[in-house]
Amino acid sequence: MSTGTSGRTRHTKRITYRAVAVLAALLLPLATLVGLAAAPAQAAASATASFTKTSEWGSGFQGQWTVKNTGTTTINAWTVEWDFPATTTVGAYWDALVTSSGGHHTAKNREYNGTIAPGASVSFGFVASGDGEPSGCKLDGGPCDGSSGDDPPSAPGQAVSTGVTENSVSLSWPAATDDKGVKNYDVLRGGTVVGTVSGTTFTDTGLTADTAYTYTVVARDTAGQTGPASPPTTVRTGTGGGTDKPPSAPGTPQATAVTDTSVALKWTAATDDKGIKNYDVYRGAAKVATVAKLAWKDTGLTPGTDYAYTVVARDTADQTGKPSAPLTVRTTGGGGQPGDYAKVGYFVQWGIYGRGYTVKSLDTTGAAAKLTHLNYSFSNIDPVNLTCLNGVTKATSPNPQDPNQGDGAGDAWADYEKGFGAGESVDGVGDTWNQPLAGNYNQLKKLKAKYPKLKTLISVGGWTYSKYFSDAARTDASRQKFVKSCIDMYIKGDLPLTGGRGGAGAAAGVFDGFDLDWEWPGSEGHAGNHVSKDDKANNTLLFAEFRRQLDALSTTTGKKYLLTAFTPADPGKIEAGWDITTKDGTPSVFDYMDYANVQGYDFHGSGSDNSWEPNRTGHQGNLYTDAQDPYTTKFSVESTVRAYLDAGVEARKVVLGLAFYGRGWQQVADGGARGEWQAAGGAAPGQFPEEAGTRGYDNLLASVPNLTVHHDEQSVATYGYTGDKGQWWTFDDVWSINKKTAWLKSKSLGGVMIWEMSGDSGTLMTAVDSGLK
Missing domain, CATH: 2.60.40.10 (Immunoglobulins)
Structure with missing residues (x-):
């Protein structure tokens, strides 16, 4: 059976790669590990740190910091951080352990002065060259003046009337926002508080008929701080005779x-x-x-x-x-204009291990300058809480048929813990031990700074991490919870604290939206995936909830957030899980997404476990149906795209998937057809031992001896053959990419998606870029 839509190359990280990461952690300098382990024992709000220059001379000065316990409980450890300008450096110091990174200085207590009783204080000092003043002081991560650092809440949105009688007015308003959470709201009639509620609705009673009343709303956060008032709303009570009903909905615009x-x-x-x-x-x-x-x-x-x-x-x-x-x-225009096509590349989290492909590689190969969107894969789903999952370092099972292979797995080390040195960093600046965001996420942030037009999305799911999508999408409550958790983690950037990294807002600005890779709603995917007959409807509702919450966030940030998907080529999988047809007044799943990355590869192949198609070769991404194809379901790019367009999907929302890797077989008979559609003896040796049958494009051309490349003009498919009883490989090259990009432009499609970037050092990406101009 063809599993052309299985996405078999879309594996999550391997256990052998994780071992490399663990070894790298063990090789960190001891001082770095000690720094990562240290944690403040007391919040800064219960202490202050003040600075004085105790003596000065022409070329320098002696400085002193004093830490005072202003709280009611004993402090057992403390850390003071500050910055000096580049002209000022710290030399000798005493009564603290002082470390410096550029102009940033960190002082930690000694074993004899870490304990400070309520009302008591300790001091430490140093000698400095230069005449700079300290700035950016932090005590145990908070402000040195002892304030909470907690901002007051924003103003709620303007209240609207939801019901009026002759003696009552019912109101509702958009919620305020706060960094620590909103506790409740004061409702004011004129300048007088007439109610305090925890929700965003209120009914004012005991009013006079036919009278105008003006209302404002003020939010209060969990620290008891109040913010500015909402814009005022004036409502007139009824004149008698019962309830005044709200208006009906207008007609569809x-x-x-x-x-x-x-x-x-x-x-x-x-x-x-x-x-x-x-x-x-x-x-x-x-x-x-x-x-x-x-x-x-x-x-x-x-x-x-x-x-x-x-x-x-x-x-x-x-x-x-x-x-x-x-x-x-x-709006008109834009379509088909030079530079208007999406060029979407997937960057795999685990590529920094065996592949040696870092975020900086996107820059040095020239890919970053050519891409419009970069999808970071993958985020997992928490099997218990049904929320977006990060902050864990757990490898997947090495058995691809293990139904629990991806349960609870993740690699926070690669995502945001790993420190990259200057030589590995996009901007040439190495990570420090105490920065809240490091790893791939910080490198993505630097890449976006260098290429401001590049949009980055977090991909959720994939082949190994789709097991719990069905559960997360099952009810309205579960969808709201799941989407909120993903937005909090990846858009607002609230990463779990782990390895000394993360925290509230740590990853803010890294991601511009979500790419949902549910493989597959309503039909088989990875062994053990949860599947329901309601998946198709719930899939659409899940996209609707993502769009609703993202658009709600846009009203406060003014930023547009992207929502995309990876969608299948198999007609059966489309029918089972993807409502792509807009019916009378009923939205389709495409109405909520910006575009879909439609699978244009993996039509045929043989995986590591030989459970796919080990006994016959076949093209994995042919543009047209091959006249020699012996299978009942005859896959092609053209037939896949036609299924979406015939259903009414906008052509510009279809982004065509290309493979920057090849799939191969061994012991392939010639059959008079140079191995096409011929008998085989299983998957060919792969680029990595655990991934038989798969090689990145560069590796394939460099590592398979005696490979002769052929082009099938009728089906538009590239393949390579080493001769009778040898290896046979199917892949995209410059020739096929030129053909496909010309074809997709003729169909007014949205552009190209690439799985995945590590397979190419620049040749294929240049072909994509040239083909879409």
Whole structure:
């Protein structure tokens, strides 16, 4: 049976690679390991650190720090950090252990002065060259002045009326945000607090009929701090005769004119028992206009871009009703223009081990300058909590058929713990032991700084980590919990503390969105994967929840967050798990994503366990159906893409997958066809012992002796053969990439996706870039 959609190269990290990482940790300098292990014993809010220059001379000075316990419990250890300008250096020191990294200095207590009783203090000193003043002082990670460092909450969104009677007003408002969490809200009528609630709704009672009241809302955080008030809202109570109902939903907006930079809309009126006052127009989750008429024009838009609109009516009592059904409109232009195509590459977390492929490799090979998007693979799903999982260092089982192979697995060391030296770093600056973010994530941040147009996404799932997608997507509550956890971890950057790294906001700014790699909803994938008959519907609902929460975040940050997917080539898997057809008023899964990376490879192959197709060769990424294909299901790029387009998927949302690796067999008979579709004796030796049948493109050409490359003009497929009873390999090269990029441009597709970047040192990426100009 063809498992062309299995994604068999999409394995997570191997146990042998993890051993390399552990060995690297053991080889760290002792001082570094000691520094990583040290942790403050007392929060900075219960102590202060103050600096004085006890003496000065022309070329330097003697400095002293004093740490005072301002709390009510004993401090058992302390750490003071500060920065000096480059012109000032620290020499001799006493009563502390002082280490320096550039202009950053860290002092830790000695064994005899770490304990400070309440109200007591200790001092340490040093001699410095230069005349600089300290800055950026931190005591045990917090401000040296003893403040909490806790910012007050933001203003809540403007309240709206959800119900009015002659003596009551019901209100709701968008939540405020706070770095430590919002505790509750004060609701003010005029300047008087009339209620305090933990949620975002309130009903004010005992009011006078036909009277206007003005309300504001103020948030309070868990530290008791209050923030600024929301914009005011004025609501008039009813005149008697019962409850004033909110208006109905307006009709679905229609686009009356679309240009490269504008969309003109109209809609049918809502109804209300007391009359309609005006309409709010929303682009995504952001309100962009309030108008009294039934039409509006949105301007200043980006060519070739999707925009989703809804309209909400407001009545004369200032109550808002339900939103209209959404309308998605693409502005003209952009499509097919030079440089407009997506060039998406997957970077594998474990590539830094056996492959020796780091984030810096993306720069040195020239790939980073050519890519538009980079997908970092993979994040796992917590098998117990059904949340995004990180902060663990656990290898997968070496048995690819182990149903629990990926349970609880992850590599926080590679993600954000590992310190990269200057020679391995994108910007030539090595990591320090005490920075909260290191590893691949910090290198991605540096890569984005060098290439500001590059977008990075975190890929969740993959072949080995998709086991619990079905559970996480099962209910509305589980979807909300899962999505929130992923956004908190990867967009807000709240990484688990491990190995001295991580913490709240540590990875903020690294990722621009999510790539969901559920392999596969509603059908078989990795051994042991959980599958449900409801997966197809829940898959769409999961994407809807990601889009809802990401758009809600956009309203506070002003940033657009991406949502993409890896989708199958197998028609059976599409039907079982992917609702790709937009029905009357019912959104498809594509309505929530920016684009899909559609599988254009792994049509045929043989894996390490010989459970796939060990006995017959076959093309893994042929553009057209091969006339000689003996299988019942005849895979091709063209037929795969046609399945999506025929279902009504926008061509620009289809990004075609290419393989930067080859699949091979051994003991292949010639059969008069140079090995095509011929009998074989299993997977050929691979680039790595545990991955038989697979080699990266560069490795394949360099390591398989006597390989002659052939091009099948009819099916547009590249293959290599070493001769009768030898090895046969199927792969993409410059010739096939040129053919495929020309074809996808003729179909107005969105671009190219690459699995995965470590297989190529520049030849194939240059072909992709040239082909999409």
